[in-house]
Amino acid sequence: MYGLIGHIRATPGDRDSLAEVLLNGARGMPGCLSYVVARDSEDVDALWVTEVWDSSESHQASRSLASVQEAIAAGRPLIEGFVARHEVEPLGGVGLSRR
């Protein structure tokens, strides 16, 4: 499995709009086992996005999906920057639903 843990800062006041864009874009991505968008509890402009994929290839391929392309286009102006981005290797757990 392949995983990403991203800590993203939205442009001021745009966090919830960005979260909506990300959640809409994440529907129906082949090989995506988990994709969760969460509000940071300390930074009012920051989100955490945690992703689990069956492989890094599936993650890479998702970037070509029309829905993801649209989300990237809509989301980019709402992103101030990445606080951190970690590639991880998920081993298992609860909530890894194959789609």
Next chain:
Amino acid sequence: MYGLIGHIRATPGDRDSLAEVLLNGARGMPGCLSYVVARDSEDVDALWVTEVWDSSESHQASRSLASVQEAIAAGRPLIEGFVARHEVEPLGGVGLSRR
């Protein structure tokens, strides 16, 4: 929803043993919508544990479960320390399976 993103360092060489303890302890926890254990790709002793709960109360209550008590007892000697621990507010996404 209530979420936790933990970055844990195992005692040297014990990462996979710790991961197994955590994964075994995480089965059947009421209110747990997602619980993923992942290897850090840069630190050979570090794990990421990402959790989503229906409420902080469910997370708190899980600490009383016998399976979790056993995991805490078995896991504690394998933990060197927490690199970081973030409380978050999950908004939604893929792979949030109600148990």
